[in-house]
Amino acid sequence: MSEKRMFSKTIVLSDAFLDMPMSARCLYFTLSMFGDDDGFVNSPKAIMRQCGASDDDLRVLFGKKFILPFESGVIVIKHWRINNYLRADRYQPTKYLEEKEMLKVDDNGAYTMRTAEEIETAKKEKSVKKLTEKKDRVLKIRTPKVCPICKTKLEDSSGGCKTSWYCMKCSDELTYHNGKWDFWDSKKEKKS
Numbered sequence: 062m063s064e065k066r067m068f069s070k071t072i073v074l075s076d077a078f079l080d081m082p083m084s085a086r087c088l089y090f091t092l093s094m095f096g097d098d099d100g101f102v103n104s105p106k107a108i109m110r111q112c113g114a115s116d117d118d119l120r121v122l123f124g125k126k127f128i129l130p131f132e133s134g135v136i137v138i139k140h141w142r143i144n145n146y147l148r149a150d151r152y153q154p155t156k157y158l159e160e161k162e163m164l165k166v167d168d169n170g171a172y173t174m175r176t177a178e179e180i181e182t183a184k185k186e187k188s189v190k191k192l193t194e195k196k197d198r199v200l201k202i203r204t205p206k207v208c209p210i211c212k213t214k215l216e217d218s219s220g221g222c223k224t225s226w227y228c229m230k231c232s233d234e235l236t237y238h239n240g241k242w243d244f245w246d247s248k249k250e251k252k253s
């Protein structure tokens with residue numbers, strides 16, 4: 062985790078920020094110092110007590126949307142990405158992945174809660190991506206470069222999809238089926 066934390070003037074000199082009681086502002090700075098590299102803080106209550114802030118101060122920060130709460134008790138600094146710029150080589154991703162999945166980053170760079178629908182869509186997209194990656198990996202491993210019969214270099218006959226290959230010499234096509242590469246024509250012959 063990075064040693065230093067930054068604060069953007071746009072945020073901490075805004076009217077909305079300066080209108081808050083000093084204790085709430087102090088709590089904001091303290092929470093921000095404890096945030097991980099994605100702005101998540103896992104023990105806001107303990108930090109609150111440590112700096113002598115009250116529940117009210119935490120409530121003010123929630124109310125003014127300077128911090129966003131999660132059911133798990135973890136909170137996130139809403140304008141973290143506006144406040145902080147971290148070098149990619151020093152960045153350590155947060156441990157609070159479940160919470161992070163509930164967030165999106167708006168055009169200004171502020172965290173915003175995703176709607177239930179958006180969370181569902183993001184989850185689906187992620188699982189589709191995982192599946193595609195897995196499929197790609199399997200195909201990469203299994204894709205034959207030469208014909209198993211005559212050792213001639215095979216041509217991709219699926220238009221780059223790498224699902225079927227053609228051997229010019231055997232005049233036969235290999236297809237991926239049930240985890241194996243099979244000759245299309247010989248298979249047909251076997252069946253008939």
Ligand SMILES: [Zn+2]
Pocket residue numbers: 208209210211212213228229230231232
């Ligand atoms: Zn062949």
